Amino acid sequence: MGGDLGPRAVFRACEISLAQHPQLFFTIFFTPDALPLLPDQLRSHVRVQLVSDCASIDSDLKPTDILRHKSASLWRAVESVSLGQADACVSGGNTGALMVAGKRLLGMLPGIERPAICQRWPTRKGHTLVLDLGANVDVSPAQLCQFARMASVLSPAEAPSVALLNIGLESNKGGESIRAAAAALSAEPQIHFQGFIEANQLLDGNVDVVVTDGFTGNIALKASEGAALFLIEQLKAAFSGSWYGKLVGQLAKPVLLKWRTRFDPARYNGASFLGLSGQLIKSHGGADAAAFANALSVAIAQAESGFSTALAQHFSNPDSPNPVADPLADQIK
Amino acid sequence: MGGDLGPRAVFRACEISLAQHPQLFFTIFFTPDALPLLPDQLRSHVRVQLVSDCASIDSDLKPTDILRHKSASLWRAVESVSLGQADACVSGGNTGALMVAGKRLLGMLPGIERPAICQRWPTRKGHTLVLDLGANVDVSPAQLCQFARMASVLSPAEAPSVALLNIGLESNKGGESIRAAAAALSAEPQIHFQGFIEANQLLDGNVDVVVTDGFTGNIALKASEGAALFLIEQLKAAFSGSWYGKLVGQLAKPVLLKWRTRFDPARYNGASFLGLSGQLIKSHGGADAAAFANALSVAIAQAESGFSTALAQHFSNPDSPNPVADPLADQIK
Numbered sequence: 001m002g003g004d005l006g007p008r009a010v011f012r013a014c015e016i017s018l019a020q021h022p023q024l025f026f027t028i029f030f031t032p033d034a035l036p037l038l039p040d041q042l043r044s045h046v047r048v049q050l051v052s053d054c055a056s057i058d059s060d061l062k063p064t065d066i067l068r069h070k071s072a073s074l075w076r077a078v079e080s081v082s083l084g085q086a087d088a089c090v091s092g093g094n095t096g097a098l099m100v101a102g103k104r105l106l107g108m109l110p111g112i113e114r115p116a117i118c119q120r121w122p123t124r125k126g127h128t129l130v131l132d133l134g135a136n137v138d139v140s141p142a143q144l145c146q147f148a149r150m151a152s153v154l155s156p157a158e159a160p161s162v163a164l165l166n167i168g169l170e171s172n173k174g175g176e177s178i179r180a181a182a183a184a185l186s187a188e189p190q191i192h193f194q195g196f197i198e199a200n201q202l203l204d205g206n207v208d209v210v211v212t213d214g215f216t217g218n219i220a221l222k223a224s225e226g227a228a229l230f231l232i233e234q235l236k237a238a239f240s241g242s243w244y245g246k247l248v249g250q251l252a253k254p255v256l257l258k259w260r261t262r263f264d265p266a267r268y269n270g271a272s273f274l275g276l277s278g279q280l281i282k283s284h285g286g287a288d289a290a291a292f293a294n295a296l297s298v299a300i301a302q303a304e305s306g307f308s309t310a311l312a313q314h315f316s317n318p319d320s321p322n323p324v325a326d327p328l329a330d331q332i333k
Numbered sequence: 334m335g336g337d338l339g340p341r342a343v344f345r346a347c348e349i350s351l352a353q354h355p356q357l358f359f360t361i362f363f364t365p366d367a368l369p370l371l372p373d374q375l376r377s378h379v380r381v382q383l384v385s386d387c388a389s390i391d392s393d394l395k396p397t398d399i400l401r402h403k404s405a406s407l408w409r410a411v412e413s414v415s416l417g418q419a420d421a422c423v424s425g426g427n428t429g430a431l432m433v434a435g436k437r438l439l440g441m442l443p444g445i446e447r448p449a450i451c452q453r454w455p456t457r458k459g460h461t462l463v464l465d466l467g468a469n470v471d472v473s474p475a476q477l478c479q480f481a482r483m484a485s486v487l488s489p490a491e492a493p494s495v496a497l498l499n500i501g502l503e504s505n506k507g508g509e510s511i512r513a514a515a516a517a518l519s520a521e522p523q524i525h526f527q528g529f530i531e532a533n534q535l536l537d538g539n540v541d542v543v544v545t546d547g548f549t550g551n552i553a554l555k556a557s558e559g560a561a562l563f564l565i566e567q568l569k570a571a572f573s574g575s576w577y578g579k580l581v582g583q584l585a586k587p588v589l590l591k592w593r594t595r596f597d598p599a600r601y602n603g604a605s606f607l608g609l610s611g612q613l614i615k616s617h618g619g620a621d622a623a624a625f626a627n628a629l630s631v632a633i634a635q636a637e638s639g640f641s642t643a644l645a646q647h648f649s650n651p652d653s654p655n656p657v658a659d660p661l662a663d664q665i666k
Binding site for chain 1: 393395396429457467470471498500503505507508531532533534535536547548549551552553554555556557558559560561562563564565566567568571572574575577578581582584585587588589591592595596
């Protein structure tokens with residue numbers, strides 16, 4: 001149900017994914033009023049199960065209110081993972097409510113106190129994993145270390161380098177809490193801590209993992225998205241501002257298309273809640289069908305790789321080398 | 334001396350500004366080793382005073398270390414304002430050191446506890462004033478209210494609308510401190526508080542003023558700059574990736590140039606420390622000569638408008654309407 005574009009985009013994304021993944025089964029949770037929007041192909045698909053009697057919830061509710069709405073599609077979708085009926089859950093619903101449902105229904109992996117939202121960012125050199133992007137407003141230095149270790153397991157790099165997001169590179173920058181976090185990250189032998197990184201270096205790709213609290217990470221993510229969208233809009237306007245611009249714009253179309261594809265946020269849609277005993281993937285609220293399909297691909301790759309199990313093993317035996325390579329390494333190129 | 338490009342960019346910026354502003358006088362503070370870089374035109378200019386015997390300081394020093402380096406160019410430049418020898422000081426030096434020097438030498442305006450770094454951002458509808466962009470890592474709700482009031486005086490809008498940067502729009506988003514700040518902003522009758530704004534809405538231009546703490550503001554600013562730079566780079570690469578791309582790129586040059594000019598960070602260089610009893614302008618560390626010249630224009634406009642005096646009057650008589658319109662309104666179009 002979730003997402004600004006409503007169930008139609010999700011339904012279309014399911015059609016795309018079913019065609020791409022012949023072994024994929026879907027259970028789709030929605031409210032009765034979304035039933036008329038369901039395409040015929042999904043209605044009668046052998047690999048689709050429909051649960052159309054979910055209750056709708058107000059997006060203005062507090063995250064913990066989901067505990068009183070256990071017939072909501074969000075809750076029931078997460079529940080299907082906890083009941084072993086699904087290997088992963090993807091939702092475009094309220095992030096806070098998803099986290100509450102995930103913690104309650106799936107539980108935390110041993111040794112991890114809080115789930116963190118982790119996403120791959122495109123960079124000049126490849127990709128960087130950034131977390132937390134909004135699950136936790138306040139985090140302790142110990143929790144930041146857990147985030148760093150989880151993302152280090154997920155990273156395809158052999159000895160993933162980790163940086164901490166700050167407003168400067170010098171050791172005296174930032175507040176007391178960020179300096180305490182840096183000290184804690186430095187002290188953990190399993191974390192290859194490189195020091196601070198500034199927000200304008202996030203796309204340089206000089207580190208494999210960037211850790212930050214969920215407030216700061218969310219600000220950095222949304223500011224980047226906002227700036228990118230603004231520039232793309234302005235470029236369109238520049239090319240449509242004159243007859244000459246329009247003509248050149250037509251000629252430049254293949255070049256511009258290739259350019260946009262390189263960093264299209266839709267290609268990077270699908271953020272993982274790391275730290276839960278189960279796969280829970282958050283899709284961007286504004287995702288269209290193609291973007292939601294990418295979030296589904298993230299979930300499929302992560303479920304197939306058994307990342308959660310591998311992570312659990314790592315935290316029970318922290319001296320072991322990275323047990324899995326990045327399950328998404330072959331998905332997004 | 335400050336800035337990544339060194340004194341040469343600053344000297345060139347002074348030449349540009351002298352040509353543009355016939356009534357402008359400069360005192361330029363620098364270290365003896367920068368003397369050979371000084372252009373002849375400045376060396377003998379009637380409206381230029383040179384102070385070439387400043388001490389150099391390490392940019393790795395703590396901000397408060399500037400108090401032990403009172404012969405540094407940064408300190409002496411700010412001092413020239415406190416001594417009434419200059420109407421405004423512009424520096425590309427260490428932000429923290431500038432703030433320490435500004436507070437010590439110029440002092441705070443009555444009723445304002447902390448200086449805030451404020452800058453105009455280009456938006457879809459015009460401009461928005463954003464503060465604090467890095468002066469204060471932690472701020473109290475009362476201090477955020479002071480920031481909002483200062484920027485409301487600076488804004489050209491008649492009843493400037495104010496929003497608080499957060500990770501969501503709903504009242505339950507963010508931590509306790511941000512909710513306390515929202516409550517304080519709502520309670521002040523002089524502030525036209527509109528609620529929260531997300532980082533991806535900063536460029537929408539739906540509000541006149543955005544307030545935030547210096548840590549969050551700095552992350553948002555640098556993330557936006559980093560994303561913009563990345564996109565511009567990628568676009569260049571796309572146009573130079575093939576013979577066709579190169580050809581179309583040549584044809585598109587005037588369109589692309591117009592596009593870049595619309596949001597070129599150099600055009601918006603020059604951030605004001607609001608709240609000090611004197612004009613102190615911070616230039617971006619990476620500013621080139623053209624960008625530094627824009628920071629000089631910000632200082633000139635602000636000094637000519639007597640903004641500090643007007644602000645002091647506003648805070649001593651807070652019921653008065655906005656005493657000055659934005660001194661930059663005619664500068665940046």
